[in-house]
Amino acid sequence: YFELLPDSSQLKQGYDLMMDYPADDRKLIFQNVLRNSMTKGAIDVNIMAKVDKMNFDSDGEYLGDEHTDALEALKGFVESDLESSVVLSAGMNPHLYSYLETFPDFFPDAHGKLRKKVILKVSDFRSAFIQAKFLAKKGIWVSEFRVESGLNCGGHAFATEGYLLGPILEEFKQKKPEMITELTGLYQQALETKGISLASAPKQNLSVQGGIGTASENAFLLEYYELDATGWGSPFLLVPEVTNVDDATLTELAHADESDYYLSASSPLGILFNNFKRSSAESQRLERLAKGRPGSPCTKKYLVTNTEFTEQPICTASREYQNLKIKQIQSLQLPEEEYREQFDSITQKICLCEGLCSSTYLKNGINKPKENIAVAICPGPNLAYFSKIYSLDEMVKHIYGKLDLLDKIKRPQLFIKELNLYIDYLQTDLQNNLKDLNDKKRKQLTKFKAQLQEGIAYYKDLFAQWPEQPAHIIEQWFDELTASESALEATLIG
Numbered sequence: 001y002f003e004l005l006p007d008s009s010q011l012k013q014g015y016d017l018m019m020d021y022p023a024d025d026r027k028l029i030f031q032n033v034l035r036n037s038m039t040k041g042a043i044d045v046n047i048m049a050k051v052d053k054m055n056f057d058s059d060g061e062y063l064g065d066e067h068t069d070a071l072e073a074l075k076g077f078v079e080s081d082l083e084s085s086v087v088l089s090a091g092m093n094p095h096l097y098s099y100l101e102t103f104p105d106f107f108p109d110a111h112g113k114l115r116k117k118v119i120l121k122v123s124d125f126r127s128a129f130i131q132a133k134f135l136a137k138k139g140i141w142v143s144e145f146r147v148e149s150g151l152n153c154g155g156h157a158f159a160t161e162g163y164l165l166g167p168i169l170e171e172f173k174q175k176k177p178e179m180i181t182e183l184t185g186l187y188q189q190a191l192e193t194k195g196i197s198l199a200s201a202p203k204q205n206l207s208v209q210g211g212i213g214t215a216s217e218n219a220f221l222l223e224y225y226e227l228d229a230t231g232w233g234s235p236f237l238l239v240p241e242v243t244n245v246d247d248a249t250l251t252e253l254a255h256a257d258e259s260d261y262y263l264s265a266s267s268p269l270g271i272l273f274n275n276f277k278r279s280s281a282e283s284q285r286l287e288r289l290a291k292g293r294p295g296s297p298c299t300k301k302y303l304v305t306n307t308e309f310t311e312q313p314i315c316t317a318s319r320e321y322q323n324l325k326i327k328q329i330q331s332l333q334l335p336e337e338e339y340r341e342q343f344d345s346i347t348q349k350i351c352l353c354e355g356l357c358s359s360t361y362l363k364n365g366i367n368k369p370k371e372n373i374a375v376a377i378c379p380g381p382n383l384a385y386f387s388k389i390y391s392l393d394e395m396v397k398h399i400y401g402k403l404d405l406l407d408k409i410k411r412p413q414l415f416i417k418e419l420n421l422y423i424d425y426l427q428t429d430l431q432n433n434l435k436d437l438n439d440k441k442r443k444q445l446t447k448f449k450a451q452l453q454e455g456i457a458y459y460k461d462l463f464a465q466w467p468e469q470p471a472h473i474i475e476q477w478f479d480e481l482t483a484s485e486s487a488l489e490a491t492l493i494g
Contacts, residue, residue, distance in 0.1 A: 001038060004393065006400040011037055030335075042084040049093035053271065054302060061152065069095045069302065078116060080104045084144060090122035090271075092131050094223065096258070101138040107191070108198055117143040123150055123160050125171040129179055131301060136183045139190035141202050146231065149210025149285030151421040152414075154234045154380035157263060157272040159425055161444075162451030165210065166415050167458050169225040172206055180204055207231060208419070211382045213387065215340050217414045234383040241392045244453065246362035249375050250389060252278040254471075258384040263425070264374075266350045268303040268317040274378045281355040281376035289347055294326070296321030296351035296372070303353060317349035352376055381421065385411040415459055416480045421487050422452055430493060437494060445493045456485050 001014035014034055021027040052070035054064045055356060058134060065071070070093060077086050088096070100106050105116040118135065120142050132142045148318045149279035150160040160168075184201040190197055209231025212218055213285070218230050236243050237253055239249040245253070253276070267273035275282065288294055290386055298318035306316050309324045316322075325346050355376025362375070385406055390398075397403035412420065433441050463477050 002034070004396045005355075007402075009152045022094070031047055035133050043082050043089055044088060045073075045077050045082075046087040046121075047077075047096070048090040049088050049096050050091045051303070052093055052096065053302065053313070054445070060312070062388075065095065066099070068095075071099050074099060078105055083115050085117040085119045087119040087121055087146065089214075090158070092127075092134070094134070096133070097135055097140075098138065100431045105433045106140050107194065107196055108202065112139065112198055112200075112202065114143065114202055114301055117141075119144040119146055121146045123148060123158050124163050124168050125175060125179075125286060128172075132179070132183055133186060135442060136186035137190055138195070139187065139194055140389040142183075142204060143186055143202060144228075145172070145205070146209045146396075148231075149208075149418050150209030150262070151425060152381060152418040153209065153435065154274055154383075156267060156269065156377045157274055157420070162426075162448040164415065164422065164452070164455035164458075165418050166456050166462060169208060169221070169227075170397075170458070173225050176206065178333060182374055205229065205240055209233060211380060212413065213382050213385060214404075214406060215399060216469075218399055219401070229297070234380040235386050235390075235395060236361070237377070237379055237383060238386055238388065239390050241396050244360035244363045245377070246375060248362075249279065249359055249377055252276075253377075253379065253383065254387060254389050256384060256387075258381070261379060261381045263421075265345065265348050267352060268315050268349050268378050269305070269317070274380055276377050277380060278376055278378050281350050281358075281374040284372075284374040285350050293319070294347040295322035295349075296354075297352070300353035315349075315351075316346075322346055322349070350376055381417070384408050412480060413477050415462075416477065416482065416484060419452065419455065419459070419481075419484050420487075423484060423491065426452070426488075427491055430491065442493060449488065449491065453485075456481060456488070 002012055005012035005015075011034065014030075014037075018027065018030045018034060021030060031161050047070055049070060049278070052068045055067050055069070055072075057063060064228075074086065074096065097192060100118065102114070106114065107116065108114055120131055121129060122131070122145055124147075128145050128147075134144075135142060138251050145207055147165075148158075149165050150163070152165070169450075180201070183204075187201050188198055197468040202294075205228035206225075208221055210226070212221065212232055214229055218232075221227055221230055237245050238250070240250065256276070256278060262275055262277065264273050264275035266275050285294075296319060297313050298320065301315065303317070304313040304315045306321055307313050309321070314321050316325075326343065329342050334342065351372070354372050355374060355380070358373050358375045359369070359377060361371070362373055367373055387409075388405070390405065394403060394405065395406070398405040411417075426445065429448075430445055431438075433445075459481055460478075463474055463481070466474060466477075
């Protein structure tokens with residue numbers, strides 16, 4: 001426990017000091033003090049706010065608004081013994097947010113303590129402030145804003161309108177004090193109507209995640225943007241001690257390169273999804289296509305959203321939906337190229353309800369007989385630069401700069417990588433709309449490009465003042481930034 005802590009930790013410094021003590025009563029007292037200072041990690045839960053399926057009984061009767069998936073998930077968390085946080089991600093759901101107000105655990109006790117806390121995963125300052133004000137007016141405090149890169153992340157990807165991570169964090173840094181002041185006023189006023197008096201609002205943390213890959217990047221983000229924490233996700237998929245990745249998928253991840261990670265339309269939710277070409281779920285999808293059997297059996301029905309052909313929603317990754325949709329486009333007698341584009345779009349969807357669970361089932365030997373064991377996995381693009389299976393000790397030492405797992409690995413700087421992902425995204429979006437580029441879309445793409453240009457100007461200023469970096473590294477960053485700028489300028493929007 002103590003040896004995993006960063007050297008800057010007071011606990012780690014105390015531990016190192018204790019190790020130098022002679023073996024006597026003083027050492028035992030010191031050890032007990034340290035043991036009593038150890039803290040358990042929190043068991044936080046995540047709810048994708050807009051994945052909120054309506055539910056029906058066996059007779060087809062609607063069970064009511066309080067029995068939708070997201071609300072039932074929240075209720076389950078509240079009824080648990082956990083004293084931790086619920087992470088609300090994937091957009092704002094007013095129905096779910098209002099439901100928070102019905103549970104006393106989200107309000108402070110007589111000592112100002114929150115038994116259950118709220119963390120918002122956000123993509124920019126404006127949306128964070130809007131959501132936090134909505135909640136504050138109900139007496140719900142946001143204990144943490146978790147800023148996530150729009151594209152340089154794992155899981156579903158929520159691209160911004162060209163707003164890059166650096167400028168987003170800069171806006172939080174500049175405006176956070178003003179925001180906290182306004183939120184505190186709204187919060188205290190709402191609590192007073194509920195008979196709760198609070199002298200000051202609880203602490204509000206700010207963290208960031210998405211594409212961090214080196215100790216230097218990690219330290220800079222924490223210090224320059226005055227963050228409380230950073231999040232590392234995808235690299236830990238290669239750490240078997242702490243994540244549930246089956247052996248076959250683990251081997252594929254360890255030997256993958258940049259071309260194996262791609263942004264896809266595979267999710268039935270209709271949201272961009274970071275996919276892995278070597279996954280067994282992707283292999284199974286292609287095998288089913290080759291056999292003329294596209295789509296998946298729909299057993300869990302968590303992502304049923306489409307009512308195009310049925311009264312009750314079905315999933316766009318299901319065999320039922322894909323067969324119905326393919327028959328529809330066949331009846332339209334489309335030109336071959338257009339038909340093929342639509343066919344590929346329909347059949348690209350994969351089952352995530354089973355696919356994202358399969359790896360855990362396989363690793364722990366709990367998959368049922370005849371259960372689908374094809375594995376879907378959604379690492380961020382940053383995993384391409386980690387190419388071994390690591391121990392927890394190695395990964396933690398890498399994060400804190402005691403070990404460099406990426407030594408001699410050619411990897412773009414964090415901000416430049418995200419910038420390039422956004423340029424690729426813009427170029428793909430432009431290409432997909434070339435045939436029908438109306439004024440509204442043209443304005444949107446032009447604004448998107450302009451926002452990226454503003455981001456590049458910001459990074460030029462930032463790199464010029466980046467502390468403790470050798471001159472040749474800064475020069476390399478400027479070269480990469482210039483290349484990105486040239487690629488963006490060459491992207492012509494008609």
